[in-house]
Amino acid sequence: MKEKLLVSACLLGEKVRYDGKGFEIGEIDRLREKFELIPMCPEVLGGLSVPRDPAEIRNGLVLTVNGKDVTKNYEESAWITLDYCRRNGITKAVLKARSPSCGKDRIYDGTYSGRLIEGHGVACRLLMENGIEVYTENEIGGLWK
Ligand code: SF4
Numbered sequence: 001m002k003e004k005l006l007v008s009a010c011l012l013g014e015k016v017r018y019d020g021k022g023f024e025i026g027e028i029d030r031l032r033e034k035f036e037l038i039p040m041c042p043e044v045l046g047g048l049s050v051p052r053d054p055a056e057i058r059n060g061l062v063l064t065v066n067g068k069d070v071t072k073n074y075e076e077s078a079w080i081t082l083d084y085c086r087r088n089g090i091t092k093a094v095l096k097a098r099s100p101s102c103g104k105d106r107i108y109d110g111t112y113s114g115r116l117i118e119g120h121g122v123a124c125r126l127l128m129e130n131g132i133e134v135y136t137e138n139e140i141g142g143l144w145k
Pocket residue numbers: 008009010011016017018040041042043044096099101102
């Protein structure tokens with residue numbers, strides 16, 4: 001039986017992004033040779049619609065481009081994601097870089113100017129704090145070792 005690997009659903013082509021789009025990333029698809037891929041979109045899990053207003057993290061709050069505070073949706077969805085990982089024995093995840101939910105190490109600074117700062121998305125942070133190994137789509141070479 002293959003090991004389960006959580007993957008941001010948008011990286012597997014699911015049209016769940018804020019703008020209703022997904023990504024086609026062949027290298028991620030290749031991970032099927034080694035893992036059972038489990039697509040997950042924390043923002044949709046948190047009750048947000050597709051499409052939706054883009055959001056960024058500012059001063060610890062997740063705010064949409066129109067100033068709506070959606071922090072609670074993001075936090076709830078992060079816990080749902082962690083709970084799913086725990087119940088299904090998932091210890092590794094590939095998450096979309098720079099997202100306010102899924103981003104790892106670098107996220108947008110909350111000004112909608114494209115500037116990046118150090119930080120994690122809400123779901124990524126919770127998963128990492130609870131021992132899940134997180135990779136971005138740019139780091140998946142680490143999963144072939
Ligand atoms: S929350 Fe994560 S999985 Fe969902 S669209 Fe954003 S980056 Fe992709």
